[in-house]
Amino acid sequence: MPSLLEVDDIAVVFGGNRALDGVTLTAEAGRVTGLIGPNGAGKSTLFDVVSGLRRPVTGKVVLGGRDVTRAGPARRARHGLARTFQRLELFGRLSVRDNLLVAAELGPDRRHAHRVVAEIVERLGLEAVADVSADSVSTGTARLVEVARALAVRPTLLLLDEPAAGQDAAETERFAALLRSLADDGTAVLLVEHDMELVMNVCDTVHVLDLGRVISVGTPAEVRRDEAVLAAYLGQS
Numbered sequence: 001m002p003s004l005l006e007v008d009d010i011a012v013v014f015g016g017n018r019a020l021d022g023v024t025l026t027a028e029a030g031r032v033t034g035l036i037g038p039n040g041a042g043k044s045t046l047f048d049v050v051s052g053l054r055r056p057v058t059g060k061v062v063l064g065g066r067d068v069t070r071a072g073p074a075r076r077a078r079h080g081l082a083r084t085f086q087r088l089e090l091f092g093r094l095s096v097r098d099n100l101l102v103a104a105e106l107g108p109d110r111r112h113a114h115r116v117v118a119e120i121v122e123r124l125g126l127e128a129v130a131d132v133s134a135d136s137v138s139t140g141t142a143r144l145v146e147v148a149r150a151l152a153v154r155p156t157l158l159l160l161d162e163p164a165a166g167q168d169a170a171e172t173e174r175f176a177a178l179l180r181s182l183a184d185d186g187t188a189v190l191l192v193e194h195d196m197e198l199v200m201n202v203c204d205t206v207h208v209l210d211l212g213r214v215i216s217v218g219t220p221a222e223v224r225r226d227e228a229v230l231a232a233y234l235g236q237s
């Protein structure tokens with residue numbers, strides 16, 4: 001079966017800096033794929049390329065068998081892509097529930113938006129905060145609300161940019177179980193995360209980026225003992 005997401009030979013240049021240089025990777029339906037690397041490796045830039053926020057100078061992005069390299073973010077969203085951002089992007093004055101409703105009303109189940117939101121609130125354990133304003137919840141909870149909002153559009157490909165930043169240990173453990181269950185439902189999850197324990201516990205495959213290039217691909221156990229990966233992380237200031 002073809003991969004749900006195929007990223008082929010992507011290059012992005014900022015001034016004289018090649019932020020991405022020949023990056024190729026795939027993400028499969030029903031799998032959690034990790035994307036790790038030291039600060040500045042190019043992870044967020046790759047997410048921007050995949051979600052349509054940044055046009056690469058070379059390369060191709062194929063989503064569900066469709067070449068979307070020239071499609072904007074809205075069209076990619078209609079083809080099943082949802083993402084979260086490293087910086088929280090919630091509507092602070094809206095309730096948690098209304099943040100989800102705004103998204104659900106754009107999704108394929110828009111006619112049943114209230115039901116979709118109720119299901120997600122329950123699945124993610126957000127009942128206690130559903131009716132408070134998004135800017136009054138803890139950072140850990142806000143991260144979960146961002147994921148909930150991404151789920152409200154019923155994505156087939158979910159890009160998560162450091163979703164566990166600011167979560168405590170118990171929240172991260174619950175979050176790991178959620179990621180596994182999303183994959184079990186058939187979602188392709190692409191995860192950028194600095195919490196290595198989470199990455200090692202939940203990912204089926206891990207891609208390691210360093211200075212804009214993929215330096216290692218494999219199971220968590222394989223990349224953990226790859227000397228190129230160890231050297232990249234040791235070289236980090």
Ligand SMILES: Nc1ncnc2c1ncn2[C@@H]1O[C@H](COP(=O)(O)OP(=O)(O)OP(=O)(O)O)[C@@H](O)[C@H]1O
Nearest residue numbers: 014017019037038039040041042043044045046086
């Ligand atoms: N808008 C921009 N203009 C110029 N350079 C940029 C821009 N965005 C990113 N860069 C550069 O591109 C490279 C990759 O940055 P990127 O943010 O994608 O890395 P990252 O792996 O997500 O890092 P982190 O783990 O710190 O979030 C870095 O050298 C960064 O300074």
